[in-house]
Amino acid sequence: MSNAYSKDLERWLPRLIAVWRASRGKGDGPEGRLTPQEVKEVGAGVKQLSLGLTRERQLAGARYMDDPRLLGAYLLFYWPVSYAQARQVLGELPNRPRHVLDLGSGPGPVAFAAMDAGASEVTAADRSKPALALALKLATEAGEALATREWDPLKKNAQLPDGQFDLITMGHVVNELYGATDEALKPRAALLEAVLTKVKKGGSLLVMEPALRETSRNLLKVRDLLVERGYGIRAPCMYRGACPALVKETDWCHAERAWPMPRVVEELARTAGFHKESLKMSYLVVAPKGEAWPEPPPGKVFRIVSESLEGKGRQRYIGCGPEGRVGLAMQERHRAEKNERFFHLQRGDVIEVTDLETKGDGFALGETAEVRMVAQAGRGVPPGPPKAPEAPAQAPAAPAAPVPPVKP
Numbered sequence: 001m002s003n004a005y006s007k008d009l010e011r012w013l014p015r016l017i018a019v020w021r022a023s024r025g026k027g028d029g030p031e032g033r034l035t036p037q038e039v040k041e042v043g044a045g046v047k048q049l050s051l052g053l054t055r056e057r058q059l060a061g062a063r064y065m066d067d068p069r070l071l072g073a074y075l076l077f078y079w080p081v082s083y084a085q086a087r088q089v090l091g092e093l094p095n096r097p098r099h100v101l102d103l104g105s106g107p108g109p110v111a112f113a114a115m116d117a118g119a120s121e122v123t124a125a126d127r128s129k130p131a132l133a134l135a136l137k138l139a140t141e142a143g144e145a146l147a148t149r150e151w152d153p154l155k156k157n158a159q160l161p162d163g164q165f166d167l168i169t170m171g172h173v174v175n176e177l178y179g180a181t182d183e184a185l186k187p188r189a190a191l192l193e194a195v196l197t198k199v200k201k202g203g204s205l206l207v208m209e210p211a212l213r214e215t216s217r218n219l220l221k222v223r224d225l226l227v228e229r230g231y232g233i234r235a236p237c238m239y240r241g242a243c244p245a246l247v248k249e250t251d252w253c254h255a256e257r258a259w260p261m262p263r264v265v266e267e268l269a270r271t272a273g274f275h276k277e278s279l280k281m282s283y284l285v286v287a288p289k290g291e292a293w294p295e296p297p298p299g300k301v302f303r304i305v306s307e308s309l310e311g312k313g314r315q316r317y318i319g320c321g322p323e324g325r326v327g328l329a330m331q332e333r334h335r336a337e338k339n340e341r342f343f344h345l346q347r348g349d350v351i352e353v354t355d356l357e358t359k360g361d362g363f364a365l366g367e368t369a370e371v372r373m374v375a376q377a378g379r380g381v382p383p384g385p386p387k388a389p390e391a392p393a394q395a396p397a398a399p400a401a402p403v404p405p406v407k408p
């Protein structure tokens with residue numbers, strides 16, 4: 001599978017491996033790939049990280065980046081994953097960020113993704129010194145300039161780095177902050193608000209989280225707190241109310257994309273005993289205070305937020321748009337050239353549909369329905385025309401013109 005960033009990612013693999021080998025002082029190996037012994041060794045670390053960060057979650061918020069074995073496993077397995085996720089989401093931003101701050105950077109996959117997407121000044125900040133040192137070594141290996149900063153928001157009087165940024169990124173870090181219960185939600189939202197004060201007008205805060213039910217729902221809950229406080233969401237939401245995916249405990253919302261999985265990642269996944277085929281992540285792009293939500297494109301517009309739900313003789317998805325989260329279904333017998341797209345949609349695609357009938361908890365597309373692709377998954381949604389300011393309910397009375405005195 002070829003993506004716009006495949007070549008960039010390919011270039012990183014030999015650098016990751018070289019920096020990892022140098023960090024453990026165990027000399028050379030084949031360029032750009034691991035020996036079977038190395039795969040075995042790193043695979044054990046990947047398994048431990050995976051269990052600790054996704055299954056049992058006892059590593060979330062722990063200092064695993066300070067353990068050289070786990071940092072190495074992160075570098076060779078999760079780094080390419082986070083890099084690719086970030087490149088996908090950066091493709092949805094309304095403009096190219098130049099000045100970027102990556103908070104909770106670890107060894108910098110999101111920072112380098114921003115650089116490869118055109119950022120010219122990037123600062124990586126984390127509490128782990130070994131992770132920041134590794135990010136610096138990668139920058140040297142790539143011939144890039146990267147600034148690093150120690151940062152820990154849990155410390156008293158923690159300061160964010162100076163300056164204002166076009167983009168601030170927080171990759172898979174928010175879920176590690178302030179504990180594992182709902183008590184964490186308010187301080188997380190408050191942290192994001194503080195971070196948003198460092199975003200320039202027109203800029204964005206990008207938060208990415210693991211696509212697990214719990215971490216994803218918690219991100220949506222934090223989204224709702226920010227929306228309540230008046231913040232606009234640039235992506236992926238077009239619905240401006242409380243997130244409808246939170247209504248049912250079993251629902252959540254995440255992105256899923258095909259990606260050019262590097263051979264090293266594939267080998268490590270196999271050794272660690274799990275399948276890692278597609279990229280899955282939950283994300284949110286937030287606008288700074290005072291900036292309105294982007295106007296949605298005109299018409300009946302939906303983002304596909306489910307996989308394909310094929311049923312007996314019909315194609316179905318869950319869509320989420322300016323009017324909320326709904327089922328969208330079409331009978332196979334209504335399939336025609338103008339709606340053929342409906343049968344091949346991917347999670348994340350944004351479509352415009354005509355001819356909808358309300359049916360059950362959603363809409364049925366009739367036989368005259370047309371389906372237009374507004375933006376493919378990973379691309380920005382072109383905003384609709386700005387709304388005309390609403391006319392006041394009752395026009396205020398015009399000030400009375402002075403009446404000239406009538407001459408007798």
Ligand SMILES: C[S@@+](CC[C@H](N)C(=O)[O-])C[C@H]1O[C@@H](n2cnc3c(N)ncnc32)[C@H](O)[C@@H]1O
Pocket residue numbers: 061065078079082103104105106107108109110125126127128131151152153154170171172173176177
């Ligand atoms: C899962 S890693 C994510 C790394 C990278 N951003 C990515 O997307 O792959 C989480 C990062 O958050 C950092 N982190 C966790 N708690 C932190 C804290 N209290 N202060 C600063 N960084 C923290 C960890 O050191 C680690 O680098």
